[in-house]
Amino acid sequence: MEKKKVAFYTLGCKLNFSETSTIARDFSKEGFDRVDFSKKADIYVINTCSVTENADKRFKTIVKQAQKANEDAFVAAVGCYAQLKPEELAAVDGVDLVLGATEKFKITDYINDLSKNEFGEVHSCEIEEADFYVGSYSIGDRTRAFLKVQDGCDYKCTYCTIPLARGISRSDTLENVLKNAAEISAKGIKEIVLTGVNIGDYGKGEFGNKKHEHTFFELVQALDEVEGIERLRISSIEPNLLKNETIEFVSTSKTFVPHFHIPLQSGSDKLLKLMRRRYMSDLYVDRVAKIREVMPHACIGVDVIVGFPGETDDDFLDTYNFLANLDISYLHVFTYSERENTVAAEMDGVVPQDIRKKRSKMLRGLSVKKRRAFYESQLGTQRTVLFEAENKEGYIHGFTENYVKVKTPWNPELVNTLHHIKLTEIDEDGLVRFDFL
Incomplete structure (x- = not known):
């Protein structure tokens, strides 16, 4: 008898990737073959995210993608969005099963019968049960x-x-x-x-x-x-x-490795209080200074949110200048989006979408400059690189221990190997070339 096939799609964070892999191993133990999401499968499992609005919209697109590969396939949704809005996901055309936070790791118990459901079946919990x-x-x-x-x-x-x-x-x-x-x-x-x-x-x-x-x-x-x-x-x-x-x-x-990713969210103490963060900006300055003191070559990444309710032009400039003057290496910029059942969604001082976009663009530009300056500071230094598995337009990429992204012509023998290198120059695409040592 031919083995049943299962395919997975993960939205969101590294944590979701780790959980998808664990769920996939459970399917393997049950005798399923894992295939790529673009291929024909009997079951498609989508691990959802709820951090931004786009994740919501993307979910529908991914369900359509699964149906295109096999219109009779069984489609299951798990993850954060499945916990927050199970009924909404179950109502999406083609979805058969929605599992909340406590149920997602028992998914193989729910799929004895792979016939399509007329309506998506929901097994979610009160989050207190998780x-x-x-x-x-x-x-x-x-x-x-x-x-x-x-x-x-x-x-x-x-x-x-x-x-x-x-x-x-x-x-x-x-x-x-x-x-x-x-x-x-x-x-x-x-x-x-x-x-x-x-x-x-x-x-x-x-x-x-x-x-x-x-x-x-x-x-x-x-x-x-x-x-x-x-x-x-x-x-x-x-x-x-x-x-x-x-x-x-x-x-x-x-x-x-000397690489830290430390969420800041805002350089304005007024906004940090509104966000109920557990520190003020001076503590953040101290953390960066401490890292630089003992690891001058470390890579420091920062999360920041723009357009939070009550963020005036002056507050945004406080954040911009705070980051511009801080010795950091790159930014992850999030444009604030209202989420149901959060305190911020009810706050006054809503920032118009066009202003949110403009501020986001300014910080993304700052991130490009910061990363470039960090890469330039590393030229001439000796590092260790771990090569990735993908052939991207004839090049293989890798990351140094301090998260400088490097490239060299594709060579399959380099995949998943570590090498000592000297960083030599920044290419026109912003990646770093090197010499093997």
Whole structure:
């Protein structure tokens, strides 16, 4: 009997990628063959995101794509948007099953019968029930693996739906994280990226236990000892949770790389208060200064939101100038979009869409300048590069430990290998060329 085929599409963050991979491994255990999303499959699983409005619109497009490949296929939606708006997703033409936060890891239990449903069937929960932890990591899609160490969030930022979509902050056990890291290492993967919703809050136990079993710093120390992993990268971490002890440890670590991604959201203290962030801009300045003191060559990325309610031209310029004067390497710019059931959606001082777009464009331009200046500062230095698996127009790309993106003519033998190089010049596409050492 021919095996049933399953295909996956992931929207959103690294955490979603790690969870899709885990769900895919469950399907493999049940005897399914995984195929590319563009191919004909019996089941299409879409892991959704709710961070921006575009994710909502893209969902419908992706369902159509699945139906085009096989109009009789069974379509399931999981993930954050499936938790927040299950009825809305179930109403999309072609969707058969919608699983919320507690159900997504049991998806194989729900698909004994693959006949199309007249209406999408919903199995979602009250988010308070999402109080258990499912460890996951992504593998096989990339030369690096995303290892989930934490889920959910206890912060109450006024613009964010993630606590509604993923529940309270809870963590994997240290023992299980180390076991997953060792499994990844055994598969020959060279780099692990730590991921979660609020990873600096690592250590809170299950079932709403607010006591930290271990701290994030202890997690970092323990992972540094895992055999066979060449590189460990900390993904996004809140500035108030990135402690000096962690920064100092990374600066002398065997495997943790000098790359930090630290959400700022605004350079205006007035807006940080409105957003209910847990720090003011001076703490952010201190964090950047500390990293630069012990790792002058580190890459520092920043998240920033423009067009938040109440953001005047002066507030925006405060943010722009704050970032322009800060020794950082690149920006991820998010244009504020209203999300239902958030405090910010009810706030006064709505910023018109055209102004949001203009501010976003200005910060994206600043990001290009920052990245260029950072790359220029690295020319002439010796670094280690890990090469990716894709042939892009005759070139292979890779990233140095401090996240400089490099290119060289395609050579399949370089895939997933590490090499010592010297950075030599910036190409017209903004990537860096190098000499092998």
